[in-house]
Amino acid sequence: MYLGVDCGTQGTKVVILDQEQGRLRGEGYAPHELISAANGRREQEPCWWIDAFRRAYHLALEQASIDSRTIRAIGVSGQQHGLVMLDARGEVIRPAKLWCDTETAPQNAELLQRLGGEAGSMAQLGLVLATGYTLSKLLWLKEHEPDNFGRIAHILLPHDYLNYWLSGEIAAEYGDASGTGYFDIRSRRWAPQVLGLVDPSGRLERVLPPLLEAQQAVGRVRAEVARELGLNDDVLVSSGGGDNMMGAIGTGNIRDGVVTLSLGTSGTLYACSDRVPQQLHPQLASFCSSSNGWLPLICTMNLTGAANAVREMFGLNLAQFNAEAVSAPIGAGGITMLPFLNGERVPVLPDATGSLLGLNMQNLSAANLCRAVLEGTTFGLRYGLDLLRDAGIDSREIRLIGGGSKSTLWRQLVADVMNARVVCPQIGEAAALGGAIQAAWCDLNRMGQSTSLESLCDRFVAFDDAGAVEPVARDVEAYEAAYKNYRQHLQAMYQLS
Numbered sequence: 001m002y003l004g005v006d007c008g009t010q011g012t013k014v015v016i017l018d019q020e021q022g023r024l025r026g027e028g029y030a031p032h033e034l035i036s037a038a039n040g041r042r043e044q045e046p047c048w049w050i051d052a053f054r055r056a057y058h059l060a061l062e063q064a065s066i067d068s069r070t071i072r073a074i075g076v077s078g079q080q081h082g083l084v085m086l087d088a089r090g091e092v093i094r095p096a097k098l099w100c101d102t103e104t105a106p107q108n109a110e111l112l113q114r115l116g117g118e119a120g121s122m123a124q125l126g127l128v129l130a131t132g133y134t135l136s137k138l139l140w141l142k143e144h145e146p147d148n149f150g151r152i153a154h155i156l157l158p159h160d161y162l163n164y165w166l167s168g169e170i171a172a173e174y175g176d177a178s179g180t181g182y183f184d185i186r187s188r189r190w191a192p193q194v195l196g197l198v199d200p201s202g203r204l205e206r207v208l209p210p211l212l213e214a215q216q217a218v219g220r221v222r223a224e225v226a227r228e229l230g231l232n233d234d235v236l237v238s239s240g241g242g243d244n245m246m247g248a249i250g251t252g253n254i255r256d257g258v259v260t261l262s263l264g265t266s267g268t269l270y271a272c273s274d275r276v277p278q279q280l281h282p283q284l285a286s287f288c289s290s291s292n293g294w295l296p297l298i299c300t301m302n303l304t305g306a307a308n309a310v311r312e313m314f315g316l317n318l319a320q321f322n323a324e325a326v327s328a329p330i331g332a333g334g335i336t337m338l339p340f341l342n343g344e345r346v347p348v349l350p351d352a353t354g355s356l357l358g359l360n361m362q363n364l365s366a367a368n369l370c371r372a373v374l375e376g377t378t379f380g381l382r383y384g385l386d387l388l389r390d391a392g393i394d395s396r397e398i399r400l401i402g403g404g405s406k407s408t409l410w411r412q413l414v415a416d417v418m419n420a421r422v423v424c425p426q427i428g429e430a431a432a433l434g435g436a437i438q439a440a441w442c443d444l445n446r447m448g449q450s451t452s453l454e455s456l457c458d459r460f461v462a463f464d465d466a467g468a469v470e471p472v473a474r475d476v477e478a479y480e481a482a483y484k485n486y487r488q489h490l491q492a493m494y495q496l497s
């Protein structure tokens with residue numbers, strides 16, 4: 001048995017994969033809180049992730065009804081970019097600033113300038129620094145909390161922190177490290193000179209964790225963890241990775257020519273590549289994958305979070321919200337929502353706020369607003385998909401994952417707005433499944449059974465063909481008109497053509 005863990009923004013999921021039977025035996029979920037402020041602050045206490053992991057683990061174990069000592073390895077996936085700071089005793093210094101923290105937008109702008117703008121950033125890192133990446137959080141800390149900054153002895157990403165709690169080992173791996181902004185995606189090495197732009201003393205270079213390859217293990221579970229979770233003490237903790245990197249594994253996106261779209265707290269779109277991406281649009285992030293390749297990606301910060309905000313404003317549950325949105329016409333009666341409730345990464349609008357446009361006495365209804373938020377957030381992803389398409393990536397079929405993919409309406413909306421066939425994996429928790437597959441990869445190779453990641457993905461990743469959604473020509477046209485309105489509003493308000 002292999003345990004896959006995905007520490008997302010809204011909650012942690014755990015899956016138990018039965019390698020012999022080729023199926024999931026149990027799944028568990030526990031939510032997280034979020035520290036959020038109007039100035040863009042988005043933080044979480046790392047101990048909340050551990051508590052959620054514990055609860056989700058016990059739920060999964062109960063459902064699986066297995067002996068926990070049959071679990072051989074654990075693979076952890078985590079929300080990218082978050083900054084976890086440990087002191088010299090290995091204690092967490094303060095809450096982690098997250099991928100969606102836009103309070104740090106001024107520090108990102110400052111660092112981009114110090115790097116020499118987009119061209120300088122591309123030259124030093126192989127990607128363009130964006131608000132949300134880890135680097136700007138370090139400068140923010142130095143400026144706002146110098147005492148805490150002075151106490152930093154280790155800097156980790158969320159999944160590295162879970163690995164540390166599980167194994168006691170401090171390490172990072174290429175996939176998630178590539179989203180820090182202090183890592184060169186081409187050489188797969190830290191970029192210490194970039195950290196020097198935050199603190200020229202060279203101190204930050206010394207607090208970087210060592211880097212692992214995707215198939216390497218961080219170590220074994222700590223004795224205390226093994227006792228608490230009822231595990232054998234030789235259970236391996238694989239390198240893990242960022243949730244998008246692990247979502248790629250969990251959707252079989254480890255070969256050129258596959259596109260995955262995730263409707264989570266963030267919206268992401270990515271396609272793996274076995275070559276260093278060349279001359280991509282600056283908004284396409286050339287992250288590394290956790291399958292020893294690259295994973296050009298676009299990310300929008302406002303997705304299910306924005307949909308939940310509208311839903312909660314009307315006091316609706318998910319089923320009621322979906323029913324309202326379904327009852328409204330395509331184009332939401334002429335209402336366009338620019339859903340930048342928390343700034344935005346793609347398009348690059350970290351300081352933007354949300355807008356509702358085209359309201360009149362006839363169209364102002366709960367149903368139209370519910371639809372407008374689904375359309376507006378999906379149009380943001382279409383903006384990103386066009387960048388991927390311009391880079392020559394074939395996206396006639398999209399593998400759809402994330403909480404929003406459970407909505408029939410949203411699946412069809414994605415198919416129609418992107419004019420692509422949409423397929424959903426049979427195992428919906430793709431990032432957690434990716435973690436379990438990576439754990440199996442690492443463990444089977446430890447046992448001398450040379451096993452490729454490809455063969456494991458072929459075995460465990462399957463799609464629900466009966467549930468595939470095709471674009472409907474008439475609706476594609478209607479959404480195209482609504483998307484045109486969205487682009488015109490973007491142009492008028494932000495001069496974005």
Ligand SMILES: Nc1ncnc2c1ncn2[C@@H]1O[C@H](COP(=O)(O)OP(=O)(O)O)[C@@H](O)[C@H]1O
Pocket residue numbers: 007008009010011263264265266304305307308318322402403404405406407
């Ligand atoms: N049936 C559904 N219809 C619409 N949205 C849904 C449905 N089920 C879940 N969601 C959305 O998915 C969100 C959680 O997505 P998830 O991918 O788990 O987020 P994260 O990984 O960022 O924590 C929920 O808050 C909710 O908005």
Ligand SMILES: O=C(CO)[C@@H](O)[C@H](O)COP(=O)(O)O
Pocket residue numbers: 008009010078079080081099100132179242243244264265266267268299
């Ligand atoms: O910042 C990014 C990708 O660059 C986000 O995709 C985070 O990794 C958060 O993921 P979810 O919580 O939406 O799964």
